[in-house]
Amino acid sequence: MRALIARDLALAVRAGGGFGLGLAFFLIVVTLIPFGVGPETTLLTEIAPGILWIGALLACLLSLDRVFALDWEDGSLDLLATAPLPMEGIVTIKALAHWLTTGLPLVLAAPALGLLLSLPAPGYLWLFLSLLIGTPALSVIGTFGAALTVGLKRGGLLLSLLVLPLYVPTLIFGAEVARxxxxxxxxxxxxxxxxxxxxxxLALLPFASAAVLRVNLR
Incomplete structure (x- = not known):
């Protein structure tokens, strides 16, 4: 398991699978918002929790198509399917690697970016906690979407369309906590x-993702 996590982390860094890319996108979104809605502090304060959560959600989408794509292309996914580790465990490790390279940097950066949107002082802790609790769900749901679209050419758009509706409950409650x-x-x-x-x-979707992968690998 440790070797698989280390491999996925290395691939994320070498192949540009989201390490730093999501964080850069998050920064760009938060920086552009004041230019689009105006510099009014009252308005920025009101919309800051929702904007920060939307930015984090969209940043998580950027690297989802790479979760299984590299393993599919080089045949590693077939070997992983025959490994002693159950497919459910492999899927969970993939989701964990995605969260470590994409979700965790967003969690750590969000309070600092909140300064750009005039987030009230009491909101920083709750923004951090809401993202820390909610972003793992984004990675697990995204891994399920990646399993559904693995092997499809240009499946990135389809993946986004499949995953975004599933992200809505997490977005609603996460932004509400921060607000x-x-x-x-x-x-x-x-x-x-x-x-x-x-x-x-975390309890259910790894089993669904593993079942989908087994179907796609037949």
């Missing part, structure tokens, strides 16, 4: 819902 935290309101309900979504996807 309520910034406004000093109670965050327990959306935070619990967000955690439930993450744990639910």
């Amino acid at each position: 309520r935290g910034a406004d000093g309101l109670a965050v327990e309900t959306p935070l619990l819902m967000l955690a439930g979504l993450s744990f639910g996807t």
Whole structure:
């Protein structure tokens, strides 16, 4: 398992599979928003939690088509399917590698980028926590979408269309946690819902992704 994680991390760095790319995209989105909506601090403060979450969500999409693509192209996926490690474990490791190279940098950078959108001081902690809890769900859901479209030429657009509707609940509750935290309101309900979504996807979707991969590899 450690060797597979190390391999995927190395591929992400060497092949440009999302390491740094998602973070750069996130920075560009957050930087452009004030130019588009105006420099009014009140407006930026109001929309900051939602914009930061949308930027993180879109940044996660950039590297999803590379989750299984390189393994499919060089035949490694067939070898992994015959390895002693169950396919569900392989899928989970792929999702973990995606989160480490894409989701975790976004989580760490989001509070700093919140300064550009005049995020209120109480909102930084809740923005960080909401992304820390919610981004694993984005990676797991994205891995499921990547499994559905593996082997398809130019499947990136189809992958985005499949995954985006599944991202909506995580976006809603994640942005709500950040918004309520910034406004000093109670965050327990959306935070619990967000955690439930993450744990639910972690518990169920690796099995669905593994089943889809087995079908595609036949």
